Amino acid sequence: MSLPELKTRHAFFTGKGGVGKTSLSCATGLALAEAGKRVLIVSTDPASNLDEVLGMALSQSPTAIPGANNLFALNIDPVAAAHDYRERMVAPYRGILPTAAIQSMEEQFSGACTVEIAAFDEFSKLLGDPAATQDFDHVIFDTAPTGHTLRLLTLPSAWDEFIASSTGGASCLGPLAGLEKQKALYAATVKRLADPDETTVILVSRPDVSALREAERTRAELAGLGVRNIQLAINGLFKAATPGDIIADAMTNRAIEALATMPTTLAELPGTSIPFLPRGTVGLDALRVMARPETATKSSANMTAANIALPSGLRVMIDDIAKAKHGVIMTMGKGGVGKTTIAAAIAIALAERGNKVVLSTTDPAAHVSAAVAEGIKGLSVTRIDPTLEVRQYTEEILRKTGDKLDAAGRAVLEEDLRSPCTEEIAVFRAFARTVDQGNDGFVVLDTAPTGHTILLLDAAEAYHREVMRTQGDMPESVRQLLPRLRDKAFTSVLIVVLPEATPVHEAERLQQDLARAGIEPYGWVINQSLLASGTHDPLLCERGNYEVPFIRRVVDTLATRSALIPWFAVPPVGSGGLAQIAG
Amino acid sequence: MKTLEVFDPAMCCSTGVCGVDVDPALAQFAADLKWVEEKGVKVSRHNLGQEPQAFAANPAIVKEMEAGMERLPLIVIDGHIVVTGMYPSRQQLAQKLGISLTVTEMPPVKAASCCTPKSGCC
Numbered sequence: 001m002s003l004p005e006l007k008t009r010h011a012f013f014t015g016k017g018g019v020g021k022t023s024l025s026c027a028t029g030l031a032l033a034e035a036g037k038r039v040l041i042v043s044t045d046p047a048s049n050l051d052e053v054l055g056m057a058l059s060q061s062p063t064a065i066p067g068a069n070n071l072f073a074l075n076i077d078p079v080a081a082a083h084d085y086r087e088r089m090v091a092p093y094r095g096i097l098p099t100a101a102i103q104s105m106e107e108q109f110s111g112a113c114t115v116e117i118a119a120f121d122e123f124s125k126l127l128g129d130p131a132a133t134q135d136f137d138h139v140i141f142d143t144a145p146t147g148h149t150l151r152l153l154t155l156p157s158a159w160d161e162f163i164a165s166s167t168g169g170a171s172c173l174g175p176l177a178g179l180e181k182q183k184a185l186y187a188a189t190v191k192r193l194a195d196p197d198e199t200t201v202i203l204v205s206r207p208d209v210s211a212l213r214e215a216e217r218t219r220a221e222l223a224g225l226g227v228r229n230i231q232l233a234i235n236g237l238f239k240a241a242t243p244g245d246i247i248a249d250a251m252t253n254r255a256i257e258a259l260a261t262m263p264t265t266l267a268e269l270p271g272t273s274i275p276f277l278p279r280g281t282v283g284l285d286a287l288r289v290m291a292r293p294e295t296a297t298k299s300s301a302n303m304t305a306a307n308i309a310l311p312s313g314l315r316v317m318i319d320d321i322a323k324a325k326h327g328v329i330m331t332m333g334k335g336g337v338g339k340t341t342i343a344a345a346i347a348i349a350l351a352e353r354g355n356k357v358v359l360s361t362t363d364p365a366a367h368v369s370a371a372v373a374e375g376i377k378g379l380s381v382t383r384i385d386p387t388l389e390v391r392q393y394t395e396e397i398l399r400k401t402g403d404k405l406d407a408a409g410r411a412v413l414e415e416d417l418r419s420p421c422t423e424e425i426a427v428f429r430a431f432a433r434t435v436d437q438g439n440d441g442f443v444v445l446d447t448a449p450t451g452h453t454i455l456l457l458d459a460a461e462a463y464h465r466e467v468m469r470t471q472g473d474m475p476e477s478v479r480q481l482l483p484r485l486r487d488k489a490f491t492s493v494l495i496v497v498l499p500e501a502t503p504v505h506e507a508e509r510l511q512q513d514l515a516r517a518g519i520e521p522y523g524w525v526i527n528q529s530l531l532a533s534g535t536h537d538p539l540l541c542e543r544g545n546y547e548v549p550f551i552r553r554v555v556d557t558l559a560t561r562s563a564l565i566p567w568f569a570v571p572p573v574g575s576g577g578l579a580q581i582a583g
Numbered sequence: 584m585k586t587l588e589v590f591d592p593a594m595c596c597s598t599g600v601c602g603v604d605v606d607p608a609l610a611q612f613a614a615d616l617k618w619v620e621e622k623g624v625k626v627s628r629h630n631l632g633q634e635p636q637a638f639a640a641n642p643a644i645v646k647e648m649e650a651g652m653e654r655l656p657l658i659v660i661d662g663h664i665v666v667t668g669m670y671p672s673r674q675q676l677a678q679k680l681g682i683s684l685t686v687t688e689m690p691p692v693k694a695a696s697c698c699t700p701k702s703g704c705c
């Protein structure tokens with residue numbers, strides 16, 4: 001058991017949200033720095049917890065980490081990058097152009113596309129331009145949750161192709177005016193990513209089936225992009241010291257089974273594993289333990305679970321929500337906290353109470369259908385599939401406008417519809433359409449990981465302003481979206497967390513972001529609590545006790561209503577497994 | 584050689600596909616500009632969101648924007664503003680540029696109707 005070994009200058013850590021990408025990339029970077037290398041750690045995650053793991057406020061330029069010689073870190077915050085970009089574009093014209101003109105420019109730079117492009121621009125500077133990082137022996141990217149990472153990684157080739165194929169002067173290059181000039185930089189970025197002597201990609205996974213399935217999906221996508229230098233790191237591998245405890249045995253067996261049944265394409269990758277660490281991975285000391293697990297202080301054999309009053313289960317919330325007979329329930333939070341599982345459990349429980357329920361997902365790494373294996377009366381499962389949405393949207397636009405255009409006009413329109421912005425819009429419209437179904441039944445949405453969700457809401461805000469301005473034949477569902485999300489009688493937002501440092505702090509930020517958008521959560525759901533699981537295993541009891549301050553923080557300070565869900569010996573899969581959660 | 588300049592409002596792209604809803608008139612207008620270019624007219628197009636310097640450098644354009652942002656788009660031929668607040672059709676462009684239009688070059692539907700109130704056209 002050890003950290004991944006890095007032979008290349010660049011490394012990417014990728015995987016499903018919550019698998020420990022940031023901790024692992026920091027532990028690897030710290031170990032290299034302590035071996036005498038100069039190391040830069042970069043986060044491109046809009047919901048980055050790099051600051052927290054390293055215990056230090058970071059910015060968009062390299063900051064030395066106190067207590068760790070040669071270790072530097074920086075955070076690419078896409079929202080801040082977009083803001084800087086907007087200022088660079090707009091500021092020189094204040095006082096020169098009329099105020100109304102400045103306002104319309106600013107609005108144009110507030111969309112999700114600007115955020116995406118500005119972030120990618122920053123990322124490209126680091127990877128594509130050797131001068132930007134020449135002071136470092138290693139540059140380690142703690143990439144964003146999987147769906148977003150893949151978009152980021154796919155974008156270079158998509159954009160490269162797009163720029164190359166764009167013929168007319170009227171092509172839609174989005175708000176990035178200087179894109180053409182960046183072409184060489186983007187091409188260099190793509191090349192670096194795929195070069196095995198330059199870049200290693202480390203797939204991080206927990207030893208569980210869904211995280212490994214996600215890792216395999218990512219591996220296939222990376223292979224498709226021409227990336228060959230891939231390693232697998234299994235994080236948090238637990239093995240009960242003495243058998244006999246139901247929870248500890250279940251956790252041990254679940255890991256063994258998951259690893260035994262993983263696809264051979266994954267199993268064949270060079271790999272490492274890092275053991276289960278009960279005291280978290282925040283701070284330099286914890287990161288050093290990750291590098292040398294044998295130095296960890298042993299849990300005392302007579303460690304027992306703390307005896308404190310715990311919040312009730314999910315049933316109380318579901319009974320309350322069910323009273324309205326219709327509406328939207330959204331589970332939100334960092335990737336990997338169990339939003340899909342909680343959403344599916346709520347959907348089933350509402351359907352069993354005789355309601356008409358639609359369970360829908362906008363998560364790019366969706367496996368809702370896997371969670372709800374059996375058919376349940378009144379329940380239907382839909383998925384917002386970006387590829388499908390883009391195709392339908394494109395077809396709809398061409399059908400609606402095609403007869404008003406000649407061949408040349410149609411060609412111009414088709415070319416523009418190939419722009420990366422089209423996906424944002426198509427997905428957004430699908431999201432609005434799904435929320436609309438909450439009028440005559442329940443809609444349960446497991447929203448995408450935090451960062452993407454915020455972009456979506458941001459888009460909602462920008463759209464809202466735009467909708468108010470134009471008189472185009474806007475679907476009513478889009479017009480109604482933001483008012484509906486703000487209406488507490490219509491929408492119940494559930495923030496899902498794990499009882500750990502980073503998920504709780506990130507959810508706290510999410511709640512603040514929602515407040516800025518005028519959305520107040522209905523309640524918080526604390527998932528997978530070992531403290532509530534009834535385990536007597538010393539290592540797991542120690543972990544359970546580590547949860548106490550985080551549970552207290554949610555219940556006492558953050559949430560108006562809270563529910564606690566234990567870690568279950570029977571996996572929460574299928575309607576039987578999910579029923580435990582709603583109980 | 585005649586010159587034609589277009590001063591667009593701030594928009595993501597010149598067909599409006601990035602906006603709330605696609606306006607077919609915008610796609611048709613982009614195609615019509617290509618056609619005009621083929622007839623030997625020098626065409627340049629400026630988007631307020633991307634090339635504000637082109638707006639700032641032209642006092643007549645700034646003056647129009649001060650009168651109201653709905654004055655955009657502005658169509659300028661040889662330095663004179665000829666259309667405000669709308670995208671002209673191919674026929675209108677041809678007429679203003681003195682290009683004769685053959686029947687086969689007519690687009691299937693007029694991109695936008697002329698002489699709507701406040702359009703500034705005609």
